[in-house]
Amino acid sequence: MRKVVSSGQPTIKEIAKRLNISVSTVSRALHDHHSIGLRTKARVQQLAAELGYERNQTAIFFQQGKTFTIGILLPELSEAFFSSAISGIEDTAYSNNYTVLLGQSHDDEAREKQIIQSMKQHRVDGCIVSIGKNTRNYEHFEMLRQAKIPVVFFDRIPDLPNIHSVSCNLESGTVQAVDFLLKKGHRVIGMINGPEQLVASKERAAGYMRALSKHRLKYDPELIVSADLTAAGTAEAMKQLLSLKRRVTAVVTFNDYVAMDAVQYALKQKLEINKDITFVSYANTPVSSYTAYPPAASVEQFPYEQGQAATNMLLGILNGERAFNDYQRLIMESQLVLHT
Amino acid sequence: MRKVVSSGQPTIKEIAKRLNISVSTVSRALHDHHSIGLRTKARVQQLAAELGYERNQTAIFFQQGKTFTIGILLPELSEAFFSSAISGIEDTAYSNNYTVLLGQSHDDEAREKQIIQSMKQHRVDGCIVSIGKNTRNYEHFEMLRQAKIPVVFFDRIPDLPNIHSVSCNLESGTVQAVDFLLKKGHRVIGMINGPEQLVASKERAAGYMRALSKHRLKYDPELIVSADLTAAGTAEAMKQLLSLKRRVTAVVTFNDYVAMDAVQYALKQKLEINKDITFVSYANTPVSSYTAYPPAASVEQFPYEQGQAATNMLLGILNGERAFNDYQRLIMESQLVLHT
């Protein structure tokens, strides 16, 4: 037999040989097992320290059938929202002695499948995933289910019946945003929303309408326009809103980028920001506070906390605190933050 | 013996039993080994497909002493610079069939050590690390060296003699930035630099001076001011620059945030951006294009490409193309990008 790799790392066997005891005794001594005499325990632990012994996790993973690793699959690692989420995931995984295996799909379904496959082969204990925009086929997740690898979806959640998920409801935050504007005296409030088929757009619109009805104001459909989130689309939307007979004094924009584009358009129209017109947005990015005219407030979606929550949910399942098929959907509330 | 985990996953042994052949034959058949007959090969592969067989990577990792995993340790996963780098790392790792194990130090030396320890135990094949701000002690990296786990440092590089590293030289980009301004006719160019002890500040200053001397202009020390990167510090710096007897018409700022703060200060002084005063910055963030007054140009540091380069360097070592101790320092050039 050829020794494939001689990493030179000392093993339990080595220690056993040197001390003339069995490997099982060494193993137990290293684990502080009660059935090992204090003398031998001490001798083993000392020699282990001297040799710089370190347990071979790959052997343990293999033997135990558990890897203490969670796979995390996201569309884009570099997007601010997701990288905050990763940060939250890593932090809670770390403090529970789990490690994190990373993969990004770039919104490509094929790559998504390959990564899931790879994670399955790596025998991750569980997965946290945010699906790609174009993913229509969910069979790769079905395979995970069959392999008894629990999955927690977050933010971008597939339309499937029995799943664990964590997401953020933008409706409540939108209600707060509109409330805020109403309290400031605004009565004609526009909204630049995203593509209508998005859940995120629906939640925004719903929040808008709920806030109005709460204040017994009637809803004017003309005040919500759908845009494509490009600068040009935003300009077009602004143009529409500003052309209405009722003078729009505030606008809720789909996200911070849209807000900044909208601000630019408004400036071109010689409008004074926060005077002639006020903007409220959604905090997908941490940058708005650095711009010349940040939105007066924005709806925080707590990506870091979502990451934490998803990880905790997954760990709960892995620790057996919650049954594998006790499917749970956690919906976090978004919250308006004022930009003072 | 208790079977610790019955994942239910079919094994090579299972296939062997069903087909009444030996495990070694199955293994070889699955690997398309030439010494296996076509008939048996086909039978094995078919049954494997039927059973949904998937090789147990943990077993292979263990047996081969290799994990095809690289550990990546960064200060903050959510910072734009690092998350872009991660993206680059993951992409090239993925296309070389490696996976990525993640950890963030939060600039905490103790946590950094623990993560390195954990990665060592996980038997990662190699590491890519950007050290924390406060890390003074490098013994944890010394342990990696002893364990023969190669490390490539990037961006934040420790001051050690024999290491692999990838970093970006800001001097050349700064030269280009000042060149750009000079060609536009600016003659009095200020610089808001960062804390003087930072390498990054030194490189910026060096580039500034080199550009001037290239154009046979003499360097006025008053034109470079160090700031603390806060909004207040930036305002103070701007105030200093604008109070000089020679009229400053352009300013190179430490990064985009500083640029945006500086723009705000300039606006308050009723200066017209890109007319009375022009800004050039460094592209730590992708947001500047969304602001009302983005800097006219900025120096790109290519975090994604740095991540790619670091990964390629590491893979080169792992594949034996480069010797473990053939230490290499790759310094990438930064580059000015115009914001059209």
Add this chain to the structure above:
DNA sequence: GCCAATTACGCAAACGCTTGCGTGGTTAAC
């Protein structure tokens, strides 16, 4: 028709560790 080469497969060890069970030896209770 003999030897060599080739084909097709099996045997078994090895990777490092955990753990159920067995077994001497000592102690204590009655």
Add this chain to the structure above:
DNA sequence: GTTAACCACGCAAGCGTTTGCGTAATTGGC
């Protein structure tokens, strides 16, 4: 003095896979 309880340790199997070597059976060249 017998039994029971414990203490301290060793044996060996087993996790799933790879791989060097051995060995039959077949083929081909002369």
